[in-house]
Amino acid sequence: MTLTELRYLVAVARERHFGRAAEACHVSQPTLSVAIKKLEEELDVKLFERGGNEVSVTALGQELVRQAQVVLEQAALMREIAKRGSDPLAGPLRLGVIYTIGPYLLPALVRQVIARTPQMPLLLQENFTVKLLEMLRTGELDCAILAEPFPDTGLALAPLYDEPFRVVVPAGHALAARQVISAEELKRETLLLLGNGHCFRDHVLEVCPEFARFASGAEGIQKSFEGSSLETIKHMVASGLGITVLPELSVPREASHLHMLNFSAPVPSRRVVLAWRRSFTRYEAIAALRNAVMACELPGVQRINA
Structure with missing residues (x-):
């Protein structure tokens, strides 16, 4: 077996699809398929169950994929050791x-x-x-x-840095006259959040746990919208759709259409x-x-x- 075949094996296991795996490896699908078949014949095992649009890894195949990852990492380590002989920082x-x-x-x-x-x-x-x-x-x-x-x-x-959170409101909002706000006060506002999958969404919910318990007709945050990025949410705030909580580095330094408030102590942050x-x-x-x-x-x- 070769390192190339092991790379193909790991790629198919990751993508669950021969076509996508071939694309990721920058080879044609027939080339990849032949290599996987050759590997199965050499090891005398079935690595994948082929059916429909996706493939699944067999139980034995999963063990071999894990071992292939170790072998590939060790091979990469050998290259890195060789590079470090001349320059320890050489290479991407x-x-x-x-x-x-x-x-x-x-x-x-x-x-x-x-x-x-x-x-x-x-x-x-x-x-x-x-x-x-x-x-x-x-x-x-x-x-x-x-x-x-x-x-x-x-x-x-x-650890790199601790980043405090700030509250951002439209320039014409009632809170725009303030410099400091408490987390408790946020529950009376329309809060704009990132969608599921973003860890910062979870950080905001820790700051304002009322939203996590929000249900129609219940007390707490009046309503919420979800955005795909912090930049999208900032534009939504500027349009007057609500307020939001941002990590410090994403807060615009100059924006006449937005107003930034500090949290009262203890100031929420992320590491x-x-x-x-x-x-x-x-x-x-x-x-x-x-x-x-x-x-x-x-x-x-x-x-x-x-």
């Missing part, structure tokens, strides 16, 4: 970032990385926390910038961390990335230098 770093951090951190971070370690380009992936954790586990990502809390997956973590597999050995790359984050302008957040 595959970085994942959640949607509510990416647009506000990545532009400055990419500039810092290019200036500091041009030999270590970032290969970027924005996604939900759950998906990024899965990609870390399977070796598709080297590291990820996430917001705590998230399920304990045995990852190594380095942003850098996560990577404990088996990932490019320690210098992780340290360089963390230093690049710390060199970025991060107005309003509290950096963690520990």
Whole structure:
């Protein structure tokens, strides 16, 4: 068997579809199918159940896929060790970032990385926390910038910064004359939230738990709308559809149509961390990335230098 065949095996298991797996591997479907058939014949096992539009991994196939992931990671490690002989930072770093951090951190971070370690380009992936954790586990990502809390997956973590939350209202809103607001007062307003899957939605619900118990006719937040991104929600607020809660870095610095309020103490916040597999050995790359984050302008957040 070859490493290429093992990559095809992992891709089919991930995509549950030969066509999509071939696309992901940048080969034709017949090429991939022949390689999988050859692997099944060599191992004398059935790796996949083929039926309908999707394929499923057999019980034995799942064990072999896990082992293939280990082999591929170890092969990648050998390449990394060889590169580190001449430059420990040589080679791309595959970085994942959640949607509510990416647009506000990545532009400055990419500039810092290019200036500091041009030999270590970032290969970027924005996604939900759950998906990024899965990609870390399977070796598709080297590291990820996430917001705590998230399920304990045995990852190594380095704290980056604590980011407070702000309340944003339309410029003409009754609250626009205020500078400070309590979480309790939010339940009397129309609150605009991110949709399911965004961890920041859960953070807002912790700030305003009345919404989690909201039902028609009950006391609490009058009603809510869901947006697909923080930028969409900001436009909805500017249009007068309600108010919202934003993490500090996403708050517009100059916006005549919006007004920002601080929370009264205790101010809710989220901790942003850098996560990577404990088996990932490019320690210098992780340290360089963390230093690049710390060199970025991060107005309003509290950096963690520990």
